[in-house]
Amino acid sequence: MLMRRLTPENGKADLAEAYAYPPDLDGPWVRANMVASADGAATWEGRSGGLGGEADRHLFQFLRGLADVIVVGAGTVRAEGYGPARPDASWEGLRVGRPGTPAIAIVSRSLDLDFTAPIFTAAAPDARTIVLTVRDADPDRLRAAREHAEVITVGRAGCDFAPAFARLAEMGHRRVLCEGGPHLLAQVAAAGALDELCLTVSPVLASGDAPRVLNGTALPPAGRLRLAHVIEDSDDEGFLFLRYVRSR
Numbered sequence: 001m002l003m004r005r006l007t008p009e010n011g012k013a014d015l016a017e018a019y020a021y022p023p024d025l026d027g028p029w030v031r032a033n034m035v036a037s038a039d040g041a042a043t044w045e046g047r048s049g050g051l052g053g054e055a056d057r058h059l060f061q062f063l064r065g066l067a068d069v070i071v072v073g074a075g076t077v078r079a080e081g082y083g084p085a086r087p088d089a090s091w092e093g094l095r096v097g098r099p100g101t102p103a104i105a106i107v108s109r110s111l112d113l114d115f116t117a118p119i120f121t122a123a124a125p126d127a128r129t130i131v132l133t134v135r136d137a138d139p140d141r142l143r144a145a146r147e148h149a150e151v152i153t154v155g156r157a158g159c160d161f162a163p164a165f166a167r168l169a170e171m172g173h174r175r176v177l178c179e180g181g182p183h184l185l186a187q188v189a190a191a192g193a194l195d196e197l198c199l200t201v202s203p204v205l206a207s208g209d210a211p212r213v214l215n216g217t218a219l220p221p222a223g224r225l226r227l228a229h230v231i232e233d234s235d236d237e238g239f240l241f242l243r244y245v246r247s248r
């Protein structure tokens with residue numbers, strides 16, 4: 001068995017090229033971006049921020065600039081106090097012909113969401129926040145959601161992700177960026193709807209009982225992933241940026 005050592009080329013990674021969505025998409029392409037510690041934890045003291053670094057935050061923002069919509073679970077919205085996406089200096093030239101920011105789409109069954117929070121009240125008019133929920137959601141909360149967001153209902157007990165992403169694509173949101181959390185991402189993968197995983201490996205050990213980046217729902221026998229690239233941060237902080245694409 002011949003094994004290859006990946007050595008730094010000392011060349012600047014062209015992130016726009018490395019992370020370009022497939023061209024001419026006629027349906028959704030679902031990319032997830034997650035960070036994990038070297039021992040696989042997706043959280044540190046209940047949040048992901050403690051696992052990140054400067055380069056990770058840069059890539060997080062850059063991937064937002066490439067996306068039409070950011071899909072996130074309500075658990076992450078509540079834990080991380082999500083607001084609307086804000087333009088970033090790294091986005092120059094990335095959003096020509098598109099709204100200045102991607103919309104945020106929150107997945108929630110309970111609709112236990114604060115509709116007076118900036119994520120609903122401060123979103124740009126051309127990037128209104130979207131709520132993906134179930135047909136049997138509480139009628140009062142559904143009414144409140146409809147007052148403050150675009151609402152898509154798909155599925156009964158839980159959102160069905162293939163039709164949910166198809167609906168987003170019909171709205172022009174084909175380049176999907178899923179920012180987790182782990183419970184949502186496991187369901188998206190189990191539905192066969194995850195095309196790509198961008199995984200930041202953070203050079204820390206977390207131990208404890210933190211979840212992995214996919215957590216909960218078991219997956220059917222897995223389709224393999226293809227490693228599309230490995231990028232390391234240039235400040236020698238020790239972060240690795242892996243991009244896996246689903247083999248078809």
Ligand SMILES: NC(=O)c1ccc[n+]([C@@H]2O[C@H](COP(=O)([O-])OP(=O)(O)OC[C@H]3O[C@@H](n4cnc5c(N)ncnc54)[C@H](OP(=O)(O)O)[C@@H]3O)[C@@H](O)[C@H]2O)c1
Binds near residue numbers: 157
């Ligand atoms: N390492 C990373 O990159 C990363 C990324 C994101 C988040 N995180 C961390 O992960 C934690 C949160 O993740 P989590 O796994 O607990 O929560 P999550 O996946 O963000 O959200 C789970 C919630 O999403 C909704 N949901 C999920 N599947 C659904 C379906 N099929 N239909 C309808 N609604 C559905 C439900 O909301 P309702 O309860 O409202 O019904 C559910 O409680 C936080 O600690 C956060 O900091 C880490």
